[in-house]
Amino acid sequence: MNERVEIILSGSGGQGMILAGIILADAAIREGKSVVQSQSYGPEARGGASRAEVIIGGEELDYPKISNPDILLAMSQQASDKFLHRVKKGGLVILDSSYVADFPRPDGVRLYSIPISDTARDGLGKEMMANMVALGALIQVSGVIGRDNVQKAVEERVPSGSLEKNILALELGRKLAKNSDIL
Known part of the structure; x- marks a missing residue:
């Protein structure tokens, strides 16, 4: 992949979007790709806006900012409202339908509305696993990063006591998306 891929992972503080961004960047590095990862927090520790940005490319990345993301993961209504209109044509949007109910359907964008937080809460007993x-x-x-490298990055980044649940959460998310339809 020589193409630059811009990804925004956004939600509320405490949802784990920063950790998810760090893991995604780590996995991309494991695949030999150039990566830039940044993060932004709202003034509150929990509940305020939180965002991780990851830029992945096959070659050296010369500009570390995202203007029109290729991929948006929005875990809150506020994140959807703020970033959905910025996704470029041909891009991908994943919305957590547990918290994002009102959204436009942009033309030329693959859009998935998936109950991510509900699945973490009901399937794993902990909503805090929604990031995985x-x-x-x-x-x-x-398909931006391979499953094995993401799993290796998770193994390096999460506490050993919760590793098994985090790996299970990743697989649950993969299955959930595999069985979801594009809107």
């Missing part, structure tokens, strides 16, 4: 469910869904529908 979301990451699993993202890698399934985008």
